[in-house]
Amino acid sequence: MNFERELAELNEYQRAAVLDENAACIVSAKVGSGKTTVLISKVLYLHDQKKVPYEDMVVLTFTNKAAGEIRERLAAKESSLSPEQLQGFGTFHSVALHLLRDVLPVEELGYEPGFTVIEPDEEVELALQIIEEEKLQIKYKNRLKKRLEQERTLYEQGKKETRYGDDLFVLMHRLGQEKLRQNKFTFRDLLRVSNFLLRRLVAEGEKEKFHPAWIIVDEVQDSDDIQIEFMEHLVVLGAKLFAVGDPNQVIYTWRGSRSNIFYQLKERFGARELTLPINYRSSGAILAAAKCFQQNPGELTGARTRGEKLRIRRHYNAFGEAQYLAAEIRGLMESGVACREIAVFYRLQSQSEILEKVFTGESIPFEVSVKKTIQDIPVLNWFLKVLRFSCNEKDAPAGVKALADKQYGEIRSAKRAREIIESVVTEKAERGRQKSGSESSQPADEHEGLTEKMCGFAEYFAEDCLENVIVDPAYVYDYFELDRYLKPTAARYSEDREYVWNLLERMITFALEQGLGFLEGFRLFLNSSALYGVQILQKEVNLQADSVKLMTLHASKGLEFSHVYIIGVNFGLIPLRTGDFETEDEERRLFFVGMTRAKDYLELSYYTNPDQVRVAPGESRYLQMIPRELVEGGVEEVRFEKTDLQKLRKEVEKSARVQPLAMLFGGGGAGKSAEESAGEPADKPVGETAEGSAEMKHGKMPRVRHAKYGVGTITSEDETMVTAEFENYGEKQFIKAFSELEYL
Known part of the structure; x- marks a missing residue:
């Protein structure tokens, strides 16, 4: 070099x-x-x-x-x-x-070399089990994970009293003892x-x-x-x-x-x-706008020309924005811009749902940055527990869950599974004490149950045994007789078998790459998968794939794209409502991070009628902080054509037959089951009743109730829009397809 x-x-x-x-x-x-x-x-x-x-x-x-x-x-x-x-x-x-x-x-x-690394959620499960068994008095158990994180430092500093005067520190002590007994480490x-x-x-x-x-x-x-x-x-x-x-x-x-x-x-x-101090990524205009949100002093110089000005768009709501983005991205694709150079950022993961739906309907290729791991796939989540107990017999909870799994296990009762695990482990330990040091246990019989297979795994796959196992997943698959648990007659059998086979191949490859023996390689892989969540399905964004990237502002850190759209720049989203200045400062830094992912083109948008609860209509103060000379043509409003709204209404009503509209868009249909929604006439706008229509025809102004604005009066209505006046809020306009109005 x-x-x-x-x-x-x-x-x-x-x-x-x-x-x-x-x-x-x-x-x-x-x-x-x-x-x-x-x-x-x-x-x-x-x-x-x-x-x-x-x-x-x-x-x-x-x-x-x-x-x-x-x-x-x-x-x-x-x-x-x-x-x-x-x-x-x-x-x-x-x-x-x-x-x-x-x-x-x-x-x-007191730990043994074959220890297991567990995720935070598993530590919480263990803590809840201790609370139940020892009758500890713990306040706010629904926030136990957060409380363990927040008060652990106080416990480690030797404090005697918890914030709420309960048994949390006693729980932490017992939790530490139990993790040691089970030979487990958390990330911390x-x-x-x-x-x-x-x-x-x-x-x-x-x-x-x-x-x-x-x-x-x-x-x-x-x-x-x-x-x-x-x-x-x-x-x-x-x-x-x-x-x-x-x-x-x-x-x-x-x-x-x-x-x-x-x-x-x-x-x-x-x-x-x-x-x-020299930025090589963003154009001069983007960098100048981002500097408005830079909190720490110090030089930040751009190496590029000024480039295009920013654009700010005003949308009625998230659906209108998604429709607009689909059309914009379609135009970029036709002009030769690679999809992988286009990204849409948002503050909350839930905001991706409507984008996914619209982009799918418009055939826009996209990927959503959501970390899905092998723990998110039922058969792999089960098989991981099988392997964890097989590699660490002190991890009895993993063995119990593997044995009593409703879909893949062989015992229905968790209590009975625990008894079986404890019995077999105790019997094996007793056999070990009775045998001479030179005599090894015999491998499990060909047709023994899952517990015996798990308990015999380490001995069966000893370092000097079956040298070729390191390159062939079949040895492990056949050892556990996995077809007995994956069930060849099940509808998911082929898919489940492929998942398991791919996992075993990855584990073997990992062991080879690390230069480790079979068991040691498997143990390290299991701990690494707990730390990082091994990507079996590649559900994280593949930056090389030619698809539009959808992600939160947090997930965007460290990335860059030629075209970036940051959506929902309303107070309550960007920034989120905060309770202190420090959190507010972090929201500002987060916006700075999102803006500086853009190389050539940056567009910011907000809603006049946001669908999310506690999100204020109108532009966030962050948009007001950007000098107008950096914005192309001022704020542009994107409007629906009536034909677009009619198409939208039909799409929403079609979706309502499958699931409630509130689940799809956070809008109309809340509180109704899928069956109730499916029973409504297909041509009736959501939010409109037969009685309401009749009252309008006879000149009466019907009264309506809205979850946010309270009781109001309809002032005007057409095929796609309805306007109502509410005390203390004035007139509000709704798209009928998304209306949450209840006619009184």
């Missing part, structure tokens, strides 16, 4: 960051300034010029996607790289997992236990056990206290720190990150601060 050429391609600010060798350096990388390029170049500089082995670097990211991108870009420049060399490259949690599995003595704390536990053991290494003067030369941190602005502590322990062990991030992109304070993170890091590590 020619590093001198690599260095020559960087600007002066980027070069200064790459060549800096201070013990701690924090780089304020402005949006679109080449942050990842600098990070990759830093790694290559240390390895190529300073001869630091990759094994002596710890590169920390906040998403698996970012870690994967770094590995891929390094591999493109260094073709001889192996997975072993990059074990310290990953998310905070995955690196902590690597340390606990391969470096730190977790067994001294991975970092907490790693920090404890790293701190002990320092205290006992055993730095030689683990002493990285460099820590390199991506998106450092997202760090919370436990992650900063993790970095600090690595620094104390002798590592130099290089971190990049953007204080204007702190959008996860609800997860523990802080808006003053750069000041905190500089003070804590005595770090030098450098900056990357």
